[in-house]
Amino acid sequence: MDALEGRSPFGGLRPGIAGLLESGIVELVNYGRERDGLIPLWVGEGDLPTAPFIRAAANRGLEAGHTFYTYQRGIPALRAAVAGYLTRHYGVPVDMERILITGGGMQAIMLTLQALIDPGDELVLATPVWPNIMQSAEVIGGRLCPVAMTLDPERGWTLDLDRMFDAVGPRCKALFVNSPGNPTGAVLSRDAMLAIRDFARQRGLWIISDEVYGRLFYAGRPHQPAPSFLEIMEPEERLVVVNSFSKNWAMTGWRVGWATAPASLGQIYENLIQYNLSGVAEFMQEAALTAVTDGEADVSALIDRCRAGRDLVCDRLSTMPRVRFAKPDGAFYLFFEVDGEADSRDLAKRLVDTANVGLAPGTAFGPGGQRALRLCFACSEARLDEAMDRLQPVLT
Ligand SMILES: Cc1ncc(COP(=O)(O)O)c(C=O)c1O
Incomplete structure (x- = not known):
């Protein structure tokens, strides 16, 4: 019997599907989720529920009976509002015809890979990276060409662009970039970004730019977004930008996101949405509309909270001599290494057992991450302080 089929009581599964890896993040969550009093910093979400005014908008939609199938590309009001949001924040006009509402950023990624990658086509991407990106390429039979970043104490996690370009072979269809x-x-x-754009143009490659953390940027003017490919590419170029309501508006459980794609691909995405999901629920889109229209003060508050969390965690970990890291400029994670600890999966389990703190093991994130741990700092200072008190004896 095929070794992969041994993982299922049934034969006949597609090998690529039978061979999918369990998310190394979820593995750790399953290991520790029942522990009493555990501080969970392992998943990519903060500790605040979605704001009441956004929840109320969903309730209003439900009460009004908006429970039917709806527009496959997204309700026009939401697509227009998202286009306006991008135009405001990035200073370039973005037409609503480019906006496709999806089941989270996750589905925007999957649909985009479905549209671009044939079995055997290659996708070049920098690692460590969110495991779902690698596994969604596997689902559709794409071949991954990972390029490992390295941790430089001065410059942080750095990507050698020449190595990325060298990884592009004749079957490469797209470069996947995730910044922050x-x-x-x-x-x-x-x-x-300009260098990546120029290379992609020269080679006829697509750029899939995952910008779900684009607002969580700490190096520019207060609340300035991180650089975006939207700012440097034309609407009808080979660019898809993935985004989400999950992070900026604390809506991880809602599963609403969007892709910004060339308008000429609208019907392609409409078909893919129809055949994968048949549209995001209307009342949830109404809540997302309220979030993107009225939620800017909340986004700003979230950015400030994350910056404070980052500073606290970096200050505390810098007193622990075995810990090595560079202060991140974006997103809401610290990805740090611990001297003397080569296997982060073992270490993460040990931290659950001895410190009652949940961190994600770097082994989950592909080449370059094996020795590191990921900590999500989108939490209250009290919770982060308590986590640091617990980690200190183990990591010192
Ligand atoms: C890099 C990246 N892209 C996309 C997503 C997708 O988020 P969602 O599907 O919740 O919108 C995540 C979530 O953690 C992520 O970290």
Whole structure:
């Protein structure tokens, strides 16, 4: 019997599906989720529920009976509001015809890969990276070409662009870029983006730019977004930008996101949405509309909270001599290494057992991450302080 089929009582599964890896983050969550009093900093979400005015908008939609199938590309009011939001924040006109509402950023990624990657086509991406990106390429039979970043104490997690370009072979269809990055928090400079754009143009490649953490940027003017490919590419170029309501508006459980794609691909995405999901629920889109229209003060508060969380965690960990890290410029994660600990999966389990703190093991994030741990700092200072008190004896 095929070794992979041994993982299922049934034969006949597609090998690529039978061979999918369990998310290394979820594995740790399953290991520790029942522990009493555990401080969970392992998943990519904060500790605040969605704001009441957004929840109320969903309730209003439900009460009004908005429970039917709806527009596959998203309700027009939401698509227009998202286009306006992008135009405001990035200073370039974005037409609503480019906006496709999806089941979270996750589905925007999957639909985009479905549209672009044939079995055997290659996707070049920098790692460590969110495991779902690698596994969604596997689902559709794409071949991953990971390029490992390295942790430089001065410059942070850095990507060698020449190595990325060298990884592009004849079957490469797209470069996947995630800035600010999960798990590293690394932010690509505008110059790096220009170099990637020029290379992609020259080679006829697509750029899939995952910008779900684009507002969580700490290096510019207060509340200035991180550099975006939207700012440097034309509407009808080979660019898809992935975004989400999950992070900025604390809506992880809602599963609403969007892709910004060339308008000429509208019907392609409409078909893919129809055949994967058949549209995001209307009352949830109404809540997302309220979030993007009236939620800017909340986004600003979230950015400030995350910056404070980052500073607290970095200050506390810098007193622990075995811990090595560079302060991240974006996202809401610290991805740090611990001297003397080569296997982060073991270490993460040990931290659950001895410190009652849940961190994600770097082994989950592909080449370059094996020795590191990911900590989500989108939490109250009290919770982070308590977590640091618990981690100190183990990591010192
Ligand atoms: C890099 C990255 N992209 C996309 C997503 C998708 O988020 P969601 O599907 O909740 O919108 C996440 C979530 O953690 C992420 O970290």
